[in-house]
Amino acid sequence: MPMKQTFRYSARPTPIVNGDLVERLMGKKPELRFHYIHENTRFVEELDV
Helix, strand or coil, rough: CCCCCCCCCCCCCCCCCCCCHHHHHHHCCCCHHHHHHHHHHCCCCCCCC
C-alpha cells in the first residue's frame, strides 16, 4: 500500500537545520536564543500559549 505525502505551505522558507542552528537554539548561551527569537518574531502570525 503506497504512503501518501502531505505538504505544508510556509510563507517563510524552512531553514536548513545544521549544527549552528541547533547550537543557537539548544546551546548554553541564552543570548543566542534571544537573538534568534527576536529576529524571527516578524514571521509569527498566530501564537497559542
